[in-house]
Amino acid sequence: MAKIGIADTTFARVDMASFAIEVIRKNSKAKIERYTVPGFKDLPVACKILIEKYKCDIVMALGMAGKAAIDKQCAHEASLGLQQAQLMANRHILEVFVHTDEAKTEKELYSIAKNRSEKHALNALGLLKSKTALTKYAGRGRRQGKNDEGPIRRK
Amino acid sequence: MAKIGIADTTFARVDMASFAIEVIRKNSKAKIERYTVPGFKDLPVACKILIEKYKCDIVMALGMAGKAAIDKQCAHEASLGLQQAQLMANRHILEVFVHTDEAKTEKELYSIAKNRSEKHALNALGLLKSKTALTKYAGRGRRQGKNDEGPIRRK
Amino acid sequence: MAKIGIADTTFARVDMASFAIEVIRKNSKAKIERYTVPGFKDLPVACKILIEKYKCDIVMALGMAGKAAIDKQCAHEASLGLQQAQLMANRHILEVFVHTDEAKTEKELYSIAKNRSEKHALNALGLLKSKTALTKYAGRGRRQGKNDEGPIRRK
Amino acid sequence: MAKIGIADTTFARVDMASFAIEVIRKNSKAKIERYTVPGFKDLPVACKILIEKYKCDIVMALGMAGKAAIDKQCAHEASLGLQQAQLMANRHILEVFVHTDEAKTEKELYSIAKNRSEKHALNALGLLKSKTALTKYAGRGRRQGKNDEGPIRRK
Amino acid sequence: MAKIGIADTTFARVDMASFAIEVIRKNSKAKIERYTVPGFKDLPVACKILIEKYKCDIVMALGMAGKAAIDKQCAHEASLGLQQAQLMANRHILEVFVHTDEAKTEKELYSIAKNRSEKHALNALGLLKSKTALTKYAGRGRRQGKNDEGPIRRK
Numbered sequence: 001m002a003k004i005g006i007a008d009t010t011f012a013r014v015d016m017a018s019f020a021i022e023v024i025r026k027n028s029k030a031k032i033e034r035y036t037v038p039g040f041k042d043l044p045v046a047c048k049i050l051i052e053k054y055k056c057d058i059v060m061a062l063g064m065a066g067k068a069a070i071d072k073q074c075a076h077e078a079s080l081g082l083q084q085a086q087l088m089a090n091r092h093i094l095e096v097f098v099h100t101d102e103a104k105t106e107k108e109l110y111s112i113a114k115n116r117s118e119k120h121a122l123n124a125l126g127l128l129k130s131k132t133a134l135t136k137y138a139g140r141g142r143r144q145g146k147n148d149e150g151p152i153r154r155k
Numbered sequence: 156m157a158k159i160g161i162a163d164t165t166f167a168r169v170d171m172a173s174f175a176i177e178v179i180r181k182n183s184k185a186k187i188e189r190y191t192v193p194g195f196k197d198l199p200v201a202c203k204i205l206i207e208k209y210k211c212d213i214v215m216a217l218g219m220a221g222k223a224a225i226d227k228q229c230a231h232e233a234s235l236g237l238q239q240a241q242l243m244a245n246r247h248i249l250e251v252f253v254h255t256d257e258a259k260t261e262k263e264l265y266s267i268a269k270n271r272s273e274k275h276a277l278n279a280l281g282l283l284k285s286k287t288a289l290t291k292y293a294g295r296g297r298r299q300g301k302n303d304e305g306p307i308r309r310k
Numbered sequence: 311m312a313k314i315g316i317a318d319t320t321f322a323r324v325d326m327a328s329f330a331i332e333v334i335r336k337n338s339k340a341k342i343e344r345y346t347v348p349g350f351k352d353l354p355v356a357c358k359i360l361i362e363k364y365k366c367d368i369v370m371a372l373g374m375a376g377k378a379a380i381d382k383q384c385a386h387e388a389s390l391g392l393q394q395a396q397l398m399a400n401r402h403i404l405e406v407f408v409h410t411d412e413a414k415t416e417k418e419l420y421s422i423a424k425n426r427s428e429k430h431a432l433n434a435l436g437l438l439k440s441k442t443a444l445t446k447y448a449g450r451g452r453r454q455g456k457n458d459e460g461p462i463r464r465k
Numbered sequence: 466m467a468k469i470g471i472a473d474t475t476f477a478r479v480d481m482a483s484f485a486i487e488v489i490r491k492n493s494k495a496k497i498e499r500y501t502v503p504g505f506k507d508l509p510v511a512c513k514i515l516i517e518k519y520k521c522d523i524v525m526a527l528g529m530a531g532k533a534a535i536d537k538q539c540a541h542e543a544s545l546g547l548q549q550a551q552l553m554a555n556r557h558i559l560e561v562f563v564h565t566d567e568a569k570t571e572k573e574l575y576s577i578a579k580n581r582s583e584k585h586a587l588n589a590l591g592l593l594k595s596k597t598a599l600t601k602y603a604g605r606g607r608r609q610g611k612n613d614e615g616p617i618r619r620k
Numbered sequence: 621m622a623k624i625g626i627a628d629t630t631f632a633r634v635d636m637a638s639f640a641i642e643v644i645r646k647n648s649k650a651k652i653e654r655y656t657v658p659g660f661k662d663l664p665v666a667c668k669i670l671i672e673k674y675k676c677d678i679v680m681a682l683g684m685a686g687k688a689a690i691d692k693q694c695a696h697e698a699s700l701g702l703q704q705a706q707l708m709a710n711r712h713i714l715e716v717f718v719h720t721d722e723a724k725t726e727k728e729l730y731s732i733a734k735n736r737s738e739k740h741a742l743n744a745l746g747l748l749k750s751k752t753a754l755t756k757y758a759g760r761g762r763r764q765g766k767n768d769e770g771p772i773r774r775k
Contacts, residue, residue: 008448010433013462015449036445038433038452041389041405045396046441052400054441070409073386076228079196081393083236086200087243088397090207095196099225106462123165123193131201131209135191138163139170142193152168152261231538234506238546241510242553245517250506254535278475278503286511286519290501293473294480297503307478307571318758320743323772325759346755348743348762351699351715355706356751362710364751380719383696391703398707416772541693544661548701551665552708555672560661564690588630588658596666596674600656603628604635607658617633617726 002030002128005050005059011039012064014113016096020060023121030128040065040097041074044081051089058124059093062117067101075099092127096120098145116145157185157283160205160214166194167219169268171251175215178276185283195220195252196229199236206244213279214248217272222256230254247282251275253300271300312340312438315360315369321349322374324423326406330370333431340438350375350407351384354391361399368434369403372427377411385409402437406430408455426455467495467593470515470524476504477529479578481561485525488586495593505530505562506539509546516554523589524558527582532566540564557592561585563610581610622650622748625670625679631659632684634733636716640680643741650748660685660717661694664701671709678744679713682737687721695719712747716740718765736765 004024008017017034024030033054035046040063050056061082065075075097086093096116103109123144126133141149159179163172172189179185188209190201195218202214216237220230230252241248251271258264278299281288296304314334318327327344334340343364345356350373360366371392375385385407396403406426413419433454436443451459469489473482482499489495498519500511505528512524526547530540540562551558561581568574588609591598606614624644628637637654644650653674655666660683670676681702685695695717706713716736723729743764746753761769 010444010447010450010452012449013451013459015461017448033441034445035441036443036448037402037437038404038430038444038454041393042402042437044393045400045402048397049400049441070382072225072228073382074389076232077386077389077393079229079232080235080390081397083196083199083232084239084394084397087203087236087239090200090204092192092197092200094193110462120193127192127197131188131190131204133191134165134193135189137165138172138191139167140165141168142165144193149168151170152265227535227538231542234539234542235545238506238509238542239549242513242546242549245510245514247502247507247510249503275503282502282507286498286500286514288501289475289503290499292475293482293501294477295475296478297475299503304478306480307575320754320757320760320762322759323761323769325771327758343751344755345751346753346758347712347747348714348740348754348764351703352712352747354703355710355712358707359710359751380692383692384699387696387699387703390700391707394704394707420772537690537693541697544694544697545700548661548664548697549704552668552701552704555665555669557657557662557665559658585658592657592662596653596655596669598656599630599658600654602630603637603656604632605630606633607630609658614633616635617730 003033003056004030004124005033005035005047005054005056006062007035007037007043007046007050007059008062009037009039009043012062014064014110016062016113016117019114019117020062020121023118024125027122028125040078043078044085047082047093048085048089051091058091058128060096060120060124061093062096064098064113065100094120094124112145119144158188158211159185159279160188160190160202160209160211162190162192162198162201162205162214163217164192164194164198167217169219169265171217171268171272174269174272175217175276178273179280183280195233198233199240202237202248203240203244206246213246213283215251215275215279216248217251219253219268220255249275249279267300274299313343313366314340314434315343315345315357315364315366316372317345317347317353317356317360317369318372319347319349319353322372324374324420326372326423326427329424329427330372330431333428334435338435350388353388354395357392357403358395358399361401368401368438370406370430370434371403372406374423375407375409404430404434422455429454468498468521469495469589470498470500470512470519470521471527472500472502472508472511472515472524473527474502474504474508477527479529479575481527481578481582484579484582485527485586488583489590493590505543508543509550512547512558513550513554516556523556523593525561525585525589526558527561529563529578530565559585559589577610584609623653623676624650624744625653625655625667625674625676627655627657627663627666627670627679628682629657629659629663632682634684634730636682636733636737639734639737640682640741643738644745647742648745660698663698664705667702667713668705668709671711678711678748680716680740680744681713682716684718684733685720714740714744732765739764
């Protein structure tokens with residue numbers, strides 16, 4: 001049976017994990033392992049531990065970044081850590097980050113965080129199925145956190 | 156028989172893989188393995204898996220980046236991941252990324268994506284052949300996605 | 311018995327380690343290993359040595375960054391080193407960095423350094439306990455060095 | 466007998482390899498292995514393969530970067546890849562990159578490319594000889610691609 | 621008997637190694653291994669070789685960066701390489717870099733280079749002694765290349 005890791009933070013201002021978990025439970029029988037860390041820079045090693053020690057087949061890394069320049073830099077460092085963690089563990093870690101300045105209001109921020117977490121939970125289930133499960137959507141301009149942009153021109 | 160990996164995304168707004176696959180089929184008997192992921196940050200580990208698990212000899216990583224500053228940063232992170240993946244797997248992964256702001260119209264963007272995918276498919280076939288298959292073009296100002304710039308001065 | 315590494319610098323203008331150590335001693339029986347280096351770029355390898363040679367279960371990396379552009383860049387390099395060190399050693403290294411320009415006065419800087427060191431010492435103890443010890447605070451907008459921002463909307 | 470790898474690109478607008486090869490042939494009996502790739506982001510893995518598979522003792526990575534912001538970023542990614550490749554393979558890879566905006570005319574660009582390739586070919590021969598072969602020039606402000614700046618003050 | 625590696629460059633305009641070596645000879649009986657490379661991007665692998673092949677216990681990486689934007693970027697790449705080299709070799713490599721724009725005159729630049737090299741040579745000796753040899757200076761605002769800033773407030 002598949003096992004999905006959910007790594008999240010106490011820094012985020014929305015409980016993104018709850019959205020992802022609900023989608024996974026509704027659409028699969030996968031087992032869920034959760035790991036909560038202080039901030040998103042603590043996510044990469046947590047995700048790697050979820051894969052290597054807790055035997056997760058795929059992991060979602062949920063985080064929220066502030067709007068200051070230093071926050072952007074920290075998100076960049078965390079992202080690079082997630083890249084490296086995936087390559088060392090040979091598994092996907094879906095980066096589900098929300099940047100505070102993507103939204104104009106707290107309500108919009110909440111809604112982006114929910115939408116992105118839910119859509120990426122479905123992506124995780126797709127990747128778990130097979131390497132071509134998402135191929136039907138290839139080049140179709142899909143977005144998480146907002147509406148799809150769609151393809152430029154159908155073949 | 157050679158095996159070429161094609162990793163692409165659901166984020167891109169053009170089905171770049173179709174162009175690359177057509178060129179490969181026309182010009183070689185190589186077997187193709189496709190792997191579709193949500194966004195370009197998911198490409199590096201997918202490419203590494205294509206090499207290590209699916210035994211691809213070379214991989215093309217096809218992606219499209221938005222025009223916001225955060226999109227540039229994400230492309231940078233994906234690129235660094237691709238660098239690392241190549242060094243860990245000791246195989247070429249051709250980065251075939253299109254940046255939305257390279258084009259003024261959707262039509263031009265489509266055309267860049269097509270041209271770049273096709274030319275890099277030929278590059279992949281060249282690299283598969285031998286380490287000096289492309290030497291006849293060394294220093295000749297070749298470009299993908301637009302016209303060649305050509306050499307500054309012939310020797 | 312758990313072992314906590316405390317890596318700090320002679321560059322910092324506040325003895326951040328003393329705050330962290332006091333909190334750890336008050337709240338646990340963990341053994342402490344200290345390692346002092348010149349600047350924060352010397353922290354990553356020191357932290358890795360604390361884990362691998364001194365068998366620390368978790369490490370706190372305490373540092374302070376100046377306000378010049380080059381200082382920001384150095385902090386970025388140190389942060390990337392800490393990411394890599396964690397992934398190589400499979401243990402958490404909590405980055406507890408203070409940026410000089412976070413504060414307007416020396417007194418405020420001192421207070422941020424103290425608060426951040428103390429709160430992250432508690433985070434270290436939480437992470438040591440279990441991967442879900444902090445889950446009750448997930449998505450709650452917790453901050454170190456200043457007051458919590460709190461959650462946007464309770465579920 | 467020493468073996469020198471020469472990795473170059475079809476993207477560059479000058480055949481930098483020819484200059485390096487001529488200097489090496491004139492000044493040593495080293496065997497040369499060439500590897501031509503599309504762009505400089507393909508150089509790191511090519512250089513690593515030259516060392517590990519083709520047993521080169523040292524490698525020169527010859528490339529040319531455009532003047533757009535994205536070109537600078539790509540050069541940065543290639544440079545980081547070259548750093549990593551050297552550390553994984555424990556051999557020097559001399560980065561011989563020319564940035565288009567270093568020169569005002571095509572003629573000047575050609576001349577920088579030639580001068581830099583030739584001087585670094587001599588550097589490669591020096592490094593091959595011993596770790597102190599270049600020590601007589603330490604701190605002497607040597608430059609490649611333009612005239613030396615020289616030392617600030619002789620000891 | 622301890623062994624200290626000194627890696628330096630022909631690019632630098634001051635013979636920084638001579639200052640470091642003099643301090644080491646005056647204050648210890650450590651053996652010194654020198655390695656001179658063209659520029660600071662060649663330092664990381666040289667330092668790793670000093671540790672792994674020449675069995676150095678600690679290494680000083682001495683370099684000087686120009687003032688152009690590309691010089692800053694190169695220094696950044698070299699710094700990241702030094703981070704990685706330390707983590708792979710599990711030894712300290714003290715980065716002793718001087719940026720040309722730190723000084724207004726050549727005389728001042730010379731003096732910064734001398735002071736920084738000398739102070740970091742003493743730091744190297746401290747780190748060689750034990751992981752707490754520098755703890756008495758922790759949080760004391762020590763600087764290399766200029767005067768100490770000192771602690772903000774004594775405990």
